[in-house]
Amino acid sequence: xxxxxxxxxxxxxxxxxxxxxxxxxxxxxxxxxxxxxxxxxxxxxxxxxxxxxxxxxxxxxxxxxxxxxxxxxxxxxxxxxxxxxxxxxxxxxxxxxxxxxxxxxxxxxxxxxxxxxxxxxxxxxxxxxxxxxxxxxxxxxxxxxxxxxxxxxxxxxxxxxxxxxxxxxxxxxxxxxxxxxxxxxxxxxxxxxxxxxxxxxxxxxxxxxxxxxxxxxxxxxxxxx
Amino acid sequence: xxxxxxxxxxxxxxxxxxxxxxxxxxxxxxxxxxxxxxxxxxxxxxxxxxxxxxxxxxxxxxxxxxxxxxxxxxxxxxxxxxxxxxxxxxxxxxxxxxxxxxxxxxxxxxxxxxxxxxxxxxxxxxxxxxxxxxxxxxxxxxxxxxxxxxxxxxxxxxxxxxxxxxxxxxxxxxxxxxxxxxxxxxxxxxxxxxxxxxxxxxxxxxxxxxxxxxxxxxxxxxxxxxxxxxxxxxxxxxxxxxxxxxxxxxxxxxxxxxxxxxxxxxxxxxxxxxxxxxxxxxxxxxxxxxxxxxxxxxxxxxxxxxxxxxxxxxxxxxxxxxxxxxxxxxxxxxxxxxxxxxxxxxxxxxxxxxxxxxxxxxxxxxxxxxxxxxxxxxxxxxxxxxxxxxxxxxxxxxxxxxxxxxxxxxxxxxxxxxxxxxxxxxxxxxxxxxxxxxxxxxxxxxxxxxxxxxxxxxxxxxxxxxxxxxxxxxxxxxxxxxxxxxxxxxxxxxxxxxxxxx
Numbered sequence: 139x140x141x142x143x144x145x146x147x148x149x150x151x152x153x154x155x156x157x158x159x160x161x162x163x164x165x166x167x168x169x170x171x172x173x174x175x176x177x178x179x180x181x182x183x184x185x186x187x188x189x190x191x192x193x194x195x196x197x198x199x200x201x202x203x204x205x206x207x208x209x210x211x212x213x214x215x216x217x218x219x220x221x222x223x224x225x226x227x228x229x230x231x232x233x234x235x236x237x238x239x240x241x242x243x244x245x246x247x248x249x250x251x252x253x254x255x256x257x258x259x260x261x262x263x264x265x266x267x268x269x270x271x272x273x274x275x276x277x278x279x280x281x282x283x284x285x286x287x288x289x290x291x292x293x294x295x296x297x298x299x300x301x302x303x304x305x306x307x308x309x310x311x312x313x314x315x316x317x318x319x320x321x322x323x324x325x326x327x328x329x330x331x332x333x334x335x336x337x338x339x340x341x342x343x344x345x346x347x348x349x350x351x352x353x354x355x356x357x358x359x360x361x362x363x
Numbered sequence: 364x365x366x367x368x369x370x371x372x373x374x375x376x377x378x379x380x381x382x383x384x385x386x387x388x389x390x391x392x393x394x395x396x397x398x399x400x401x402x403x404x405x406x407x408x409x410x411x412x413x414x415x416x417x418x419x420x421x422x423x424x425x426x427x428x429x430x431x432x433x434x435x436x437x438x439x440x441x442x443x444x445x446x447x448x449x450x451x452x453x454x455x456x457x458x459x460x461x462x463x464x465x466x467x468x469x470x471x472x473x474x475x476x477x478x479x480x481x482x483x484x485x486x487x488x489x490x491x492x493x494x495x496x497x498x499x500x501x502x503x504x505x506x507x508x509x510x511x512x513x514x515x516x517x518x519x520x521x522x523x524x525x526x527x528x529x530x531x532x533x534x535x536x537x538x539x540x541x542x543x544x545x546x547x548x549x550x551x552x553x554x555x556x557x558x559x560x561x562x563x564x565x566x567x568x569x570x571x572x573x574x575x576x577x578x579x580x581x582x583x584x585x586x587x588x589x590x591x592x593x594x595x596x597x598x599x600x601x602x603x604x605x606x607x608x609x610x611x612x613x614x615x616x617x618x619x620x621x622x623x624x625x626x627x628x629x630x631x632x633x634x635x636x637x638x639x640x641x642x643x644x645x646x647x648x649x650x651x652x653x654x655x656x657x658x659x660x661x662x663x664x665x666x667x668x669x670x671x672x673x674x675x676x677x678x679x680x681x682x683x684x685x686x687x688x689x690x691x692x693x694x695x696x697x698x699x700x701x702x703x704x705x706x707x708x709x710x711x712x713x714x715x716x717x718x719x720x721x722x723x724x725x726x727x728x729x730x731x732x733x734x735x736x737x738x739x740x741x742x743x744x745x746x747x748x749x750x751x752x753x754x755x756x757x758x759x760x761x762x763x764x765x766x767x768x769x770x771x772x773x774x775x776x777x778x779x780x781x782x783x784x785x786x787x788x789x790x791x792x793x794x795x796x797x798x799x800x801x802x803x804x805x806x807x808x809x810x811x812x813x814x815x816x817x818x819x820x821x822x823x824x825x826x827x828x829x830x831x832x833x834x835x836x837x838x839x840x841x842x843x844x845x846x847x848x849x850x851x852x853x854x855x856x857x858x859x860x861x862x863x864x865x
Contacts, residue, residue, distance in 0.1 A: 140603060142650050150653035164695025180649045208593070212648065225704045226610075227603050227654050359650035361599040361643065362591035 139204035140227040141356040144217055145345065151176045165345060169338050174271045181215035183306035183314060184271070185299070188248040189263035189282070191221055191235030197263050197282060198235050200291035207358040209296040211303030219248040219348050220356045227359050238351065247347040252279070254343070255335055265295075267302060269314045271341060274334035276315050281328060301325065369393065369621065372444055373471055376437035380841025383812045383832065384848060388432055390729050390820045391425050392471065393624065395478065398733035399533025400627030404634070405669055407490075411536035412482045414736055421732075422479040423862045424823045427854060429472040435847040438471055440464055445528040447505040448473070449480045450578045459577060460505035461513055461525070478534060485536040498540030499547070500581050502526055503565055506544065508577055510558040511570070518561055519552045519594040520601035527605040527635050531628040538634040545635055546642030549598045553590035589644045599643060599651075606632040606658065613708045618722040619677055620730045626708060630665040633658050657705055664708055673736070676725055676748035685714050724748050728817045731790045740790040741821060753788075762793050769797070774805040792821040796828060799835070808839045824863055826856035 145168055152173040189197035200206070201218065210216050221237035222228070243249050243262065252266060253259040260279055267278040280298065285291045301321055309317045315331065322329045341355070348355050372392050375385045398413040398421075406412065432438035440463035447460045452473065463469050488494040506522040515521035523545050530541040548561070555564045563570045567583035609629035616622035637658045641647055647655060664687065671679035688702040688711075696702055703711045713723060725731075725748055731740040735750055741758070743750040765784045769777045781798040788794045799814035815832045822828065829852035836845035855862065 140600060142653055146653045146657075147649055150649060150656055167695070208596070215649075223700075223704070225701055226607060226657065229600070229604065357650060359603075359654055360648040361596050361651055362589075362648065 139207050139230045140359040141220060141224055141230055142227055142359050143224045144341075144355045144357050146225065147357055148173055148177065151180070165342070169271075169342050171272050174338065177215075178270055180213070182213040182269075183215075183302055184268050185214065185216045185302065186248075186251070186266040186268075187216060187218040187263075187295075188252045188266060189218070190241075190243050190246050190249065191237070192239045193243055194263040194283075196285040196287055196291040197295075199288035200295060202230060202232055202234055203288060203292065204231060205292065205296075207360050209292075210299050210358065210360070211307075212360070214299060214303045214306065215357055216299070217355055217357050219246075219251075219344070219353055221351070221353045223349075223352065224354045224356045228356070238353070241351065247344065247351055247353060250347055251340070251344045254340060255279070255332055256330075260330055265298065267315070267318065268337055269306070269312075271338050275337050277332045277335055277337070278315050278318055278322070279330045279332070280322070298327075369624070370442050372440060372442050373438055374441035375432065375439075378436050378841075378843050378847075380812075380836045380839055380844035381436050381847065383816050383836070384432060384436065384844060384851075385438070386816050387819045387823065388428055388438060388471070390816075391421070391428070391823060392475070394730055394733045394820070395421055395425060395475070396533045397624050397627055397730055398736075399478070399482075399536070400531070400624070400631055401533070401669070401733060401736070403530065403533055403536050403538050404627050404630035405666055406536060406538075411538060412485045413733070415486070416739070417733070417736065418479060418482055420739075420824075420863050422475075423858070424855070426472055426475045426479070427858070427862070428823060428851065429470070429475050431847065431851055431854065433470050433472055435850065436844075440469070440471060440474075444474065445525060445532055445534065446474050446477065447481075447502070447529060447534065449477045449484065450501070451480070452477055453574050453578055455574055458512070459508045461509040462528075481534070482536065495537055495540045495543065496582065496585065497580065498535075498537045499543040500584075502529070502535065502541055502544040503547065503584065504571075504577055504581065505529070506548065507558070507562040507565060507571075511562050514558060517594070517597060518558045519548060519556055519598040522548050522561070523598045523601045524605060527602060527632050530635050531605070531609055531632040533627060533631065535631070538631055539638055541631075542635050542638035543642065545598070545602060545639040547584050547587055549595040549639075549643045550587040550589055551584065552595035552598055553592035554587075556592070556594035589642075591644075595643065599640070602636050602639065603654065606636045609633070610661065610708070614703070614710050616710060619724070619726050622709060622723075623726060623730055623734055626665065626668070629708065630662060633662050633665070637662050660706060661708065664706065668708060672734075674749070676745060676750060677719055677723055678748040680709060681713055681719065684709050688714060719748065725750070725789070728790060728795065728821050732821065741788075741792055743790060744788050745790075758788065758791055758793070761788060761791075762797065765794075765797060769801060777801045778805065790821065792818045792825065792828070795821065796831065799831065803835060803838070808835060811835050812839065824855055824858075826852045829855060 148168040191198045221235055249262050252262060255277055261281045261283050264279055264281045268275045285294055305318045305321050306314050344355055371389050373389050375381055398417050402413045403411040443462035443464040446463050446469055453459050458469050506525050509525050510518045510522050526541050526545050529535055530538055535541045551561055551564050555561045559570050565584045566581050571577045609632040612625035613629050616625045640655055667683055668680050671683045687706055688699060691702045725745040726734040744753050765780050768780050778801055781801040784794045785798055795814050795818035799811045802814055803811035812835050815828060818828045829848050833845045833848035836848055
């Protein structure tokens with residue numbers, strides 16, 4: 139599996155004609171409304187998988203296993219924090235996500251990002267789900283700490299991604315998280331939901347947090363539509 | 364003579380003194396690959412092969428030299444050089460494609476013959492879309508022959524790697540054909556991922572077994588539609604990894620010669636990705652699109668860099684790269700990190716110094732014949748890093764003046780004069796020969812032999828250079844190696860101008 143900085147994906151979304159400077163843009167200019175709106179043409183919903191690369195072994199081993207791209211429906215964009223820069227397509231495999239072994243859970247950028255979203259921080263690791271980045275959006279959160287093995291994580295996340303993909307494809311505008319709540323309730327999944335959050339600023343701060351630790355918020359380079 | 368920083372392409376038997384002859388062969392083969400790579404990198408399906416003047420100068424002499432060395436010195440490939448036999452040369456029981464080290468015997472002379480014959484074929488091709496499809500057909504035959512006979516662990520990525528390697532070593536003048544072959548392998552992977560399954564599918568129904576099966580036009584694969592598959596995904600991953608590794612080599616090259624080879628290889632690999640990726644899918648997903656855009660910029664940079672190099676040498680290459688870095692900085696790349704990891708096609712440290720290090724100022728005799736593209740580097744000299752044309756009169760005068768001053772001078776002064784001549788005319792074969800003679804006079808036989816190796820790489824068709832090498836090897840107590848050099852002198856002398864005629 140290859141991943142790429144989410145910043146590069148945003149650059150590509152906003153590419154208008156190319157010169158010798160390419161699409162390269164300052165991080166601050168990447169989070170404009172027009173660009174984030176265009177991103178919606180490629181993704182109906184977003185997930186942020188929050189985990190510690192060496193402490194949350196079930197989730198981390200699942201990501202290292204390389205099937206995340208295969209498990210994700212085409213119109214669902216999954217983001218996570220990688221512990222290295224990914225300015226070009228970067229392979230994720232057995233040796234990946236082991237750099238931040240000295241960073242405890244409290245200081246891990248992904249954990250800090252999730253805590254920012256909640257007044258009462260939930261148990262981690264977990265999956266943040268949201269519909270869009272431009273307007274303030276509500277967020278659903280599914281704790282994943284109960285997953286003990288890579289196989290558990292593979293089964294659960296494969297099912298969850300498929301469910302989120304189905305719900306987002308069928309949901310009317312603005313109703314995605316409501317519909318997802320119903321589906322998760324029927325499934326018996328534990329989840330919480332926040333009020334509206336300024337997700338654009340949240341993600342922008344997440345970039346800074348990750349980069350302060352020489353990491354990156356990344357998404358998969360899917361090879362097939 | 365500093366040894367090249369790359370792995371040697373060829374090896375020989377343990378014959379004392381013959382390493383000098385192997386060095387001539389090795390450097391010439393690397394130069395031929397460089398010529399192919401530079402031409403293919405910037406070329407289209409009609410213009411991606413080395414200039415005719417270059418091919419004329421190198422075809423027969425390289426073939427002859429490899430044959431003699433195979434007979435006398437046991438010359439063979441040392442590195443895993445990818446190869447694809449041309450159709451007339453394919454016979455039962457002889458490998459048709461693969462890596463020269465990995466399978467049955469495939470001698471360097473056959474490789475030289477196949478490559479130059481393929482270039483002649485490319486020149487005679489109509490150069491239209493049908494010709495590119497036919498080229499892709501032949502490349503698919505090679506890739507599948509390789510996986511069917513060598514049985515690598517994972518057939519689709521192995522076949523993709525083989526095709527990228529063949530292109531990145533300068534052996535595919537029509538890079539679009541390589542990109543098409545790669546894309547259709549990835550399409551095919553949705554229906555078959557074993558060597559036999561892939562071969563049967565792409566060859567039109569059954570596994571090819573005879574030479575005729577492997578060499579007749581297939582073309583049935585053109586009906587394959589884009590489809591996702593795990594094996595196809597591994598194939599795209601292999602393509603991306605090869606392209607990125609090639610880009611890294613341009614940033615870690617140690618001198619101008621190594622950089623030129625890395626640049627040619629990287630651009631050919633990038634073009635395989637740039638032209639191939641869009642054909643693997645109906646519509647590229649966003650992440651792949653982002654990656655594709657990056658590669659597109661680098662392919663464009665290659666053309667600009669090679670134009671700068673041809674116009675004004677390495678200083679202009681550095682100036683162009685600085686301008687790209689500045690533009691990126693203006694767009695937010697404040698610390699230059701993104702330039703260094705995403706766009707740089709030269710080592711970023713060259714951008715910070717005021718003057719280029721000596722070994723970066725221009726290509727040496729090892730690569731210049733391919734680098735300047737027209738096969739006669741001796742008629743040029745570098746001035747401020749740029750190659751400028753000099754008349755035969757200037758060359759004759761420079762050599763005559765040096766020889767006059769050398770005559771009767773003390774040994775140290777002789778060395779200074781010959782070194783100065785090489786500094787002024789580093790691509791002039793006679794300058795290296797004079798340096799060889801001066802070194803021999805002062806008793807530096809290894810240095811003398813190295814200097815004659817340089818002269819021979821520039822002009823391997825010069826019988827007198829081979830004769831001088833034979834004399835020096837004899838003086839050094841290496842009669843068997845001297846015998847091979849003398850044999851080359853005689854063969855080259857007898858062949859005369861036929862060696863470089865059209």
